[in-house]
Amino acid sequence: MKRASIVSIVRRRRLLRRSYSEGTATVLIGLGMAMLVQPFWLPLFTWSFPVILVGATAFLVTSHFPD
Numbered sequence: 001m002k003r004a005s006i007v008s009i010v011r012r013r014r015l016l017r018r019s020y021s022e023g024t025a026t027v028l029i030g031l032g033m034a035m036l037v038q039p040f041w042l043p044l045f046t047w048s049f050p051v052i053l054v055g056a057t058a059f060l061v062t063s064h065f066p067d
Helices: 002-015 018-037 042-062
Strands: none
């Protein structure tokens, strides 16, 4: 059991690295911008601002993660 908990802690720390998290947040911001400027489907335009907001908030939070 102790080994499983150590492995889960290592995996969690790896996921909380700045490079992975900032990249995901940047992709969310880019996706939101693409949704904002597309003229084809109104629901994409409607959900673009929340996607950008989540991406920006995620970027702000993950910028404080360790390298």
